[in-house]
Amino acid sequence: MSRQSVAKAHQKIQELSWEPAYHEPVSHYGTDYTFQKAKKRDPLKQVLRSYFPMQEEKDHRVYGASDGAIRGNMFRQVQERWLEWQKLFLSIIPLPEISAARAMPLLFRTVPNPELHNGQAIQMIDEVRHSTIQQNLKRLYMNNYIDPAGFNSSLRNFQNDYCGTIGRQFAEGFITGDAITAASIYLTIVAETAFTNTLFVAMPAEAAANGDYLLPTVFHSVQSDESRHISNGYATLLMALSDEGNHQLLERDLRYAWWNNHRVVDAAIGTFIEYGTKDRRKERESYAEMWRRWIYDDYYRSYLVPLEKYGLTIPHDLIEESWNQIWNKGYVHEVAQFFATGWLANYWRIDPMTDEDFEWFEYKYPGWYDKYGKWWENYSRLSVPNGHNPIALEDVDYVYPHRCWTCMVPCLVREDMVTEKVDGQWRTYCHEACRWTDAEAFRPTYQGRQTPNMGQLIGSREWETLYHGWNWADIVSDMGFVRDDGKTLVAQPHLDLNPKKMWTLDHLRRCPPLQSPNVLLNEMTDAERAAFQADYNRQGPAGRPAPATGS
Amino acid sequence: MPASEAKKGNEQMTTTQEPQQRSVPKPVFTDAEAGAREFPDSNARRFNYFTPKKRKQSHYEDVTVEVQPDPRHYLAQGWLYGFADGKGGYPLDWTALKAWGSDRPEPRRGPGSGGQGYEWPAHGWHEFRDPNEEWELTLYRYNSNVVRQLNQNIDAARQAKAFEQWNPNWVQFVAQHLGAWMHVDHGLGLYLFANANRRAPTNMHNNAISVNSMHRIRAAQDLALYNFTLSEEIEGFDGAAHLQTWKSDPAWQGVRETAEQLTGIWDWCEAVFAANVVFEPLVGELFRSHLVQQAAPANGDFVTPTLVGAEEFDFAERDLRYTKPMFELLVNDKEFGTHNTELMQSWLQNWVPRCIAAARTLQPLWSQPDAKPRRFEDGLDRAKSRFSVILSDLGLQTPKELNQ
Numbered sequence: 016m017s018r019q020s021v022a023k024a025h026q027k028i029q030e031l032s033w034e035p036a037y038h039e040p041v042s043h044y045g046t047d048y049t050f051q052k053a054k055k056r057d058p059l060k061q062v063l064r065s066y067f068p069m070q071e072e073k074d075h076r077v078y079g080a081s082d083g084a085i086r087g088n089m090f091r092q093v094q095e096r097w098l099e100w101q102k103l104f105l106s107i108i109p110l111p112e113i114s115a116a117r118a119m120p121l122l123f124r125t126v127p128n129p130e131l132h133n134g135q136a137i138q139m140i141d142e143v144r145h146s147t148i149q150q151n152l153k154r155l156y157m158n159n160y161i162d163p164a165g166f167n168s169s170l171r172n173f174q175n176d177y178c179g180t181i182g183r184q185f186a187e188g189f190i191t192g193d194a195i196t197a198a199s200i201y202l203t204i205v206a207e208t209a210f211t212n213t214l215f216v217a218m219p220a221e222a223a224a225n226g227d228y229l230l231p232t233v234f235h236s237v238q239s240d241e242s243r244h245i246s247n248g249y250a251t252l253l254m255a256l257s258d259e260g261n262h263q264l265l266e267r268d269l270r271y272a273w274w275n276n277h278r279v280v281d282a283a284i285g286t287f288i289e290y291g292t293k294d295r296r297k298e299r300e301s302y303a304e305m306w307r308r309w310i311y312d313d314y315y316r317s318y319l320v321p322l323e324k325y326g327l328t329i330p331h332d333l334i335e336e337s338w339n340q341i342w343n344k345g346y347v348h349e350v351a352q353f354f355a356t357g358w359l360a361n362y363w364r365i366d367p368m369t370d371e372d373f374e375w376f377e378y379k380y381p382g383w384y385d386k387y388g389k390w391w392e393n394y395s396r397l398s399v400p401n402g403h404n405p406i407a408l409e410d411v412d413y414v415y416p417h418r419c420w421t422c423m424v425p426c427l428v429r430e431d432m433v434t435e436k437v438d439g440q441w442r443t444y445c446h447e448a449c450r451w452t453d454a455e456a457f458r459p460t461y462q463g464r465q466t467p468n469m470g471q472l473i474g475s476r477e478w479e480t481l482y483h484g485w486n487w488a489d490i491v492s493d494m495g496f497v498r499d500d501g502k503t504l505v506a507q508p509h510l511d512l513n514p515k516k517m518w519t520l521d522h523l524r525r526c527p528p529l530q531s532p533n534v535l536l537n538e539m540t541d542a543e544r545a546a547f548q549a550d551y552n553r554q555g556p557a558g559r560p561a562p563a564t565g566s
Numbered sequence: 567m568p569a570s571e572a573k574k575g576n577e578q579m580t581t582t583q584e585p586q587q588r589s590v591p592k593p594v595f596t597d598a599e600a601g602a603r604e605f606p607d608s609n610a611r612r613f614n615y616f617t618p619k620k621r622k623q624s625h626y627e628d629v630t631v632e633v634q635p636d637p638r639h640y641l642a643q644g645w646l647y648g649f650a651d652g653k654g655g656y657p658l659d660w661t662a663l664k665a666w667g668s669d670r671p672e673p674r675r676g677p678g679s680g681g682q683g684y685e686w687p688a689h690g691w692h693e694f695r696d697p698n699e700e701w702e703l704t705l706y707r708y709n710s711n712v713v714r715q716l717n718q719n720i721d722a723a724r725q726a727k728a729f730e731q732w733n734p735n736w737v738q739f740v741a742q743h744l745g746a747w748m749h750v751d752h753g754l755g756l757y758l759f760a761n762a763n764r765r766a767p768t769n770m771h772n773n774a775i776s777v778n779s780m781h782r783i784r785a786a787q788d789l790a791l792y793n794f795t796l797s798e799e800i801e802g803f804d805g806a807a808h809l810q811t812w813k814s815d816p817a818w819q820g821v822r823e824t825a826e827q828l829t830g831i832w833d834w835c836e837a838v839f840a841a842n843v844v845f846e847p848l849v850g851e852l853f854r855s856h857l858v859q860q861a862a863p864a865n866g867d868f869v870t871p872t873l874v875g876a877e878e879f880d881f882a883e884r885d886l887r888y889t890k891p892m893f894e895l896l897v898n899d900k901e902f903g904t905h906n907t908e909l910m911q912s913w914l915q916n917w918v919p920r921c922i923a924a925a926r927t928l929q930p931l932w933s934q935p936d937a938k939p940r941r942f943e944d945g946l947d948r949a950k951s952r953f954s955v956i957l958s959d960l961g962l963q964t965p966k967e968l969n970q
């Protein structure tokens with residue numbers, strides 16, 4: 016269809032909506048936001064007559080590339096270091112996608128503007144597309160990559176592993192709680208508009224550099240739908256802004272959504288891009304550089320800041336603080352180090368870093384080696400079983416961290432960790448912003464205002480609690496991260512597939528039991544807890560114990 | 567794409583945006599292809615976390631099953647975010663129907679509890695498979711074929727000046743009454759089906775429902791755009807008549823009231839049941855098959871039937887096709903079969919009279935075209951007997967209200 020006829024067709028389909036005369040549609044979801052009924056044009060101008068063939072055409076390209084990759088034996092050139100991390104990423108991402116589909120009806124009754132609903136329905140089916148096309152990519156990896164372990168158990172792993180749990184916020188945050196907080200601010204204004212660029216553009220570039228040109232094909236195709244979703248969010252945001260009473264809630268939700276996305280997405284994608292690559296050319300951008308470009312300049316400076324003129328209060332402090340975390344406090348390095356420490360609780364293999372990697376890190380992040388170099392040398396030294404325990408249980412100057420109750424990433428920047436007794440339980444938080452999210456934002460009143468529709472943080476949010484006092488062999492068996500010989504672990508701290516060099520349940524059996532940091536914290540007296548916190552805040556970087564006092 | 571450019575959004579932005587290309591390292595041979603080595607799991611190339619319906623797992627199952635988690639099996643740490651009432655995820659009590667295992671509590675977690683749930687599938691909801699096996703690839707292929715076919719038919723008709731053959735009364739009929747039906751499709755597509763895609767406890771249900779939603783929204787747009795074409799092609803065709811007809815023609819108010827009432831149903835199963843088991847056979851098919859399809863050719867119209875036929879096919883061959891096994895499983899549920907059957911019977915008692923009444927208010931339409939279709943009562947009888955067959959396939963009783 017020509018552009019002009021699409022515009023006319025779109026004009027015509029506006030005739031479809033009608034005001035109910037006899038019965039109102041069901042209202043399943045609530046919001047504390049208020050909206051005036053206002054004419055707001057559907058920004059997508061999309062009609063299904065052209066939409067379906069357009070998507071089918073995109074499919075042809077994706078599936079053509081898939082066939083080509085298999086015929087051309089792409090996997091003979093794929094870096095295992097990279098593809099192993101896809102076991103984590105592709106276990107997570109289909110759920111956020113499908114959750115975005117599920118989120119769309121949260122907006123039907125809460126945003127009284129039928130013109131927008133057409134775009135939301137198209138987004139719904141786009142997201143069904145994304146979820147299943149990504150499952151399909153994972154299936155292709157499972158069938159064609161050397162090591163299917165971890166792909167073959169993907170969705171069970173995702174659901175019972177702590178990394179999967181962290182990632183799940185990026186899905187559950189879309190579909191529960193206050194409808195606008197979830198489906199508009201968290202999903203569209205922050206997750207899609209800010210962070211899909213790192214997910215679906217920066218990451219595919221890294222995949223290509225590691226010999227995988229299929230992931231870019233699939234994810235660019237996914238990303239090409241994203242601009243339409245961004246427009247959906249923008250239209251809703253402008254409607255919300257037109258009512259003064261919403262400004263306080265918008266400020267709250269942007270703070271929560273921004274910080275949570277930073278904590279979760281930067282942790283995962285930062286790790287994949289920096290530690291999952293073999294591409295160490297100096298001219299390739301680091302994650303920090305990409306972040307500065309895509310998120311700071313493009314999203315923050317060019318998208319958010321101009322919204323100030325409509326009365327939006329932007330969390331400048333948290334955006335600067337996220338950059339501070341990434342650039343000065345080594346957030347991504349701390350997370351990658353923690354993933355590698357905890358390799359035995361996961362379902363993919365993590366390659367040790369080499370001198371070539373060290374050199375690149377030092378070039379991109381001056382001072383990196385002094386902080387993290389020694390630890391990664393120990394990781395290499397301890398990677399093949401040889402009478403010792405996994406690195407988490409050996410003395411390598413690393414204190415096992417507490418988890419953040421809110422974002423569930425551990426409290427890795429040790430000086431930022433805060434504690435508070437919330438709902439009768441002592442909790443640790445990685446940062447004041449995460450404490451605020453749990454203790455203040457997700458509550459039925461906010462700054463004295465009634466917020467009866469706000470959601471709650473629920474669930475058993477500290478993974479270690481479930482396995483408090485368990486032997487590691489039993490933990491890994493319980494989660495099912497064992498290969499088909501009944502004893503070799505799915506996860507390995509190296510890439511060597513020689514069975515003699517792989518860790519088994521027998522190696523774990525002799526390790527000391529797991530202790531839940533949160534259970535222990537709640538057993539402490541007030542004095543012990545104060546001392547614990549003072550010590551914790553003096554730890555790091557790279558998880559180092561606090562220096563001895565008085566020395 | 568840069569967020570700053572995507573704010574306003576337009577058709578141009580829906581095309582693929584290639585990110586900046588960068589130089590990439592030279593390819594290295596890694597020998598990371600399947601079969602390059604033997605080691606534990608080296609041949610374990612199937613998803614091992616669910617039991618397939620048939621002996622071998624299907625492609626559809628691989629891309630669908632278990633994407634939406636369940637705290638009763640693998641979701642060890644439970645749902646993380648809840649509504650204000652503390653409920654997270656996809657509560658089973660969003661419908662009053664139950665599948666076996668529904669009443670077992672979620673496993674409790676605490677210090678040292680471990681992460682095991684009930685054995686997969688944990689409860690009967692997970693046994694449902696969409697017989698259409700709809701996922702990304704199939705749904706775009708199917709709907710693209712439909713819109714392409716319809717476009718071709720309409721173009722061919724335009725070139726052949728086929729619209730000039732229509733009886734004058736038929737022109738008015740299409741403008742008013744065929745036009746009115748687009749509002750039913752649109753309303754149910756969005757506020758019943760798309761709405762229900764947030765409600766069901768498995769990904770199999772929700773994906774099937776979302777595809778159903780797109781059929782209805784597409785059908786609504788097909789009718790609207792057809793209406794638009796006719797206003798350009800036929801002198802005196804009133805492209806806005808459908809609005810007035812839908813809003814105030816007494817013949818349509820029964821359908822309109824029932825459609826609105828359908829979108830007001832709280833229980834997602836009742837909504838899908840009332841729409842696809844009751845309303846579509848008694849009202850949708852009555853209007854499409856026993857009025858429009860019958861009357862069009864006799865009034866010189868060979869184009870409209872292809873359009874309406876596409877929607878007939880959507881319902882009869884796709885949407886009803888997933889709806890039947892979805893409810894059949896619940897009727898035959900080993901633990902709650904009786905409970906479910908009683909509930910569905912009570913839904914029938916409520917919805918059959920409403921739909922019959924809506925159908926009867928449409929009766930004046932049968933006398934509008936110059937060349938008359940078969941009598942209204944004949945059409946209604948046929949719709950009723952088709953409806954009875956659907957019920958008996960499901961193992962449900964035909965309610966006495968059908969005789970109204």
Ligand SMILES: [Fe+2]
Binds near residue numbers: 142145237
């Ligand atoms: Fe998406």
Ligand SMILES: [Fe+2]
Binds near residue numbers: 420421444449
């Ligand atoms: Fe946190």
